[in-house]
Amino acid sequence: MANKINKKTHKAPKRYRSTFMHNGKRYEATSTVDQKDADKRAAIKEDQLKRGEIGLSGNMSVKRWAYEWLETYKKPAVTTKSYKDYKAQIDKFIVPSIGSERLIDVKDIQLQKILNTRAGFSTTRAKILKNTICGIFDKARKSRLILYNPAEDLELPKTYSGTNRSITDYEREHFLKVAETHHAGLMFKMMLYCGLRTGEVTALSWSDVNLDTKLLNIANAMESGTEIIGDPKTTAGVRDIPIPEAIYKELLIKSKNTGPSDPVFTQPTTGRRHTESSRQKAWKSFKKQMDISMGAVFEKRKAKDGKMRMTQVTSVVADDLVPYGFRHTYCTDLQEKGVPINVAKYLMGHSCIKVTARIYTHITPKAIKDAALRIDDNSKITA
Numbered sequence: 001m002a003n004k005i006n007k008k009t010h011k012a013p014k015r016y017r018s019t020f021m022h023n024g025k026r027y028e029a030t031s032t033v034d035q036k037d038a039d040k041r042a043a044i045k046e047d048q049l050k051r052g053e054i055g056l057s058g059n060m061s062v063k064r065w066a067y068e069w070l071e072t073y074k075k076p077a078v079t080t081k082s083y084k085d086y087k088a089q090i091d092k093f094i095v096p097s098i099g100s101e102r103l104i105d106v107k108d109i110q111l112q113k114i115l116n117t118r119a120g121f122s123t124t125r126a127k128i129l130k131n132t133i134c135g136i137f138d139k140a141r142k143s144r145l146i147l148y149n150p151a152e153d154l155e156l157p158k159t160y161s162g163t164n165r166s167i168t169d170y171e172r173e174h175f176l177k178v179a180e181t182h183h184a185g186l187m188f189k190m191m192l193y194c195g196l197r198t199g200e201v202t203a204l205s206w207s208d209v210n211l212d213t214k215l216l217n218i219a220n221a222m223e224s225g226t227e228i229i230g231d232p233k234t235t236a237g238v239r240d241i242p243i244p245e246a247i248y249k250e251l252l253i254k255s256k257n258t259g260p261s262d263p264v265f266t267q268p269t270t271g272r273r274h275t276e277s278s279r280q281k282a283w284k285s286f287k288k289q290m291d292i293s294m295g296a297v298f299e300k301r302k303a304k305d306g307k308m309r310m311t312q313v314t315s316v317v318a319d320d321l322v323p324y325g326f327r328h329t330y331c332t333d334l335q336e337k338g339v340p341i342n343v344a345k346y347l348m349g350h351s352c353i354k355v356t357a358r359i360y361t362h363i364t365p366k367a368i369k370d371a372a373l374r375i376d377d378n379s380k381i382t383a
Contacts, residue, residue, distance in 0.1 A: 018042035058104035081225035119157035195330030207260035
C-alpha cells in the first residue's frame with residue numbers, strides 16, 4: 001500500500017521498520033514516528049505472537065483455540081442444540097480452569113481433573129464434556145499446534161446412567177384420567193399411542209394427519225433447544241404411523257375448522273404452535289395433576305403474604321416419569337401385542353434394530369404372566 005502524502009510538504013512520510021524472528025519466520029513492525037516507536041511496536045507484536053494472540057500456534061491460549069475450534073469446525077457441522085452444548089462445556093468447565101494456559105502447556109492431569117468434576121452426575125453429560133475436550137485437543141494435534149493430544153487417555157469418572165422406562169399400569173390409569181380434562185392431554189396421549197418423540201409431536205401440522213386412512217405421516221421434527229422445524233432425528237424417522245381408535249375421535253373433533261398448515265397442538269393462551277419451553281410447562285402442569293390424582297398430600301400453610309393457603313407437602317408421582325417414557329411404553333406395547341421387531345423398528349423410527357431390541361428384551365410383568373400360562377399349558381399336555 002502506498003504511503004499517504006503529507007498535505008503540507010506534499011511528500012510521503014518516512015517509514016521506520018523494525019524486524020524480528022519468531023519460530024523461524026521473519027516479522028516486522030513499522031512506524032511513521034521514529035525508530036524507537038517501530039521497535040516498541042515490534043516488541044509488542046513479538047509478545048503477542050509468543051502468547052498466541054496473533055496467528056495459530058501452540059502458544060495461543062486454550063480459550064482462544066477452544067472458541068476457534070467451536071466456530072470453525074463445529075458450528076457449520078452440527079445442530080444449534082449441539083453447538084450450544086459444546087459452547088456450554090467450554091464456557092462452564094474448560095475456560096474457567098485452563099482458559100489462560102498456553103495450548104502447548106496443558107497436561108493430561110489437568111484435563112482429567114476437569115472431567116472428574118462430573119463425577120456423580122449423568123453419564124450423558126459427562127460424555128459431552130469428554131467429547132468436547134477430546135475434540136479440541138485432537139484437532140490441535142492434527143493441526144500440528146501441539147505434538148501430542150493430552151486428552152487421548154481421559155477416563156470417565158463414576159457417573160449414573162439414566163434409564164428410560166415404560167409407565168406402570170397404575171401410572172397409566174392416572175395418566176389417562178388426567179388426559180381427559182387437561183389441555184395438553186391429547187398431545188401426551190399421541191406420544192403414548194403413536195410413540196412420537198417430543199420434537200415430532202410438536203412439529204405436527206394437520207397436513208401430516210390423514211384421518212381418512214388413519215395414518216400419521218412423520219416427516220418433520222422441532223430441533224431441540226430451538227423453534228426450528230426440520231427433518232427428523234434420522235432418515236429412519238420419516239415414517240407412517242397408524243392412528244389408534246383411542247385418539248382417532250378426539251383428533252377428528254379437533255380437526256374441525258383447521259387448515260393444512262395449522263399446528264395440531266398449540267399453546268392454550270396464544271394459540272400458536274408449542275415451543276420446547278411451553279411444552280415443558282404443559283408437562284409440568286400435567287404431572288402435577290397426576291400427582292394430585294395419585295394422592296399427593298396438601299396442608300394449609302402460611303404463605304409469604306401472611307395468608308393461609310393449601311400447599312403441597314408430599315409428592316407421590318415418580319421423579320423419572322417423563323414424556324419420553326410414553327414412547328418407550330409404546331414400544332413395549334408393540335412387543336406385548338406380538339408386533340414383529342422389524343415392524344416395531346420402523347414404527348419407532350429407529351435407524352438401528354439394536355436400539356429397538358434393547359426395549360424388546362425388557363421383561364415385563366405381562367411377559368412373565370404369559371410365560372407362566374404357557375408353562376401351565378405344557379404341563380397339562382405332558383401329564
